[in-house]
Amino acid sequence: MNLQPPPISPKQMNLLRVVLSMAWADSTLEQKEVDVMVNRFSQLFASNPAQQSYLQQQLKEYFVQDVPLAEAVGKLSSNAEKEVALRLSYEVINASARTPDEEQVNQAENDAYQALLLFLDLPPETVTRAEKEATAALGQGGDNIVDMLAYQLREYLTK
Secondary structure, three states, rough: OOOOOOOHHHHHHHHHHHHHHHOOOOOOOOOHHHHHHHHHHHHOOOOOOHHHHHHHHHHHHOOOOOHHHHHHHHOOOOOHHHHHHHHHHHHHHHHOOOOOOOOOHHHHHHHHHHHHHHHHHOOOHHHHHHHHHHHHHHHHOOOHHHHHHHHHHHHHHOO
């Protein structure tokens, strides 16, 4: 199966690949994780509802790919991209548990997240802030954080 990448810029693709690799960390892509990624990325990468709807479909088809974390993180070129990757990754791994008996973030996801933190090499205060914002976004449906991120990064990511 030869999937075409979604119609986004290379910088946007790098960000998508990091978050996608975190979602696949436990070898399972949960529907809630897909929903979070599709919604957040379509809002971040597209400016109107028609574009967002088209992009959502394109992204879902691309999500079957398991991307190596180190390779994906290595392509992030700025601290702004790294921070967005961290926020969205944290939100995705906290979006659901595979079973009702399992912790919200399972051991494989936690291990991948710790690896992500090492790869990103962001200051501890940035990590703490990003985690708090991602937690708040999950509790509120995520629209506020997405609006803020889209405002800050849309021009940067479309260059």
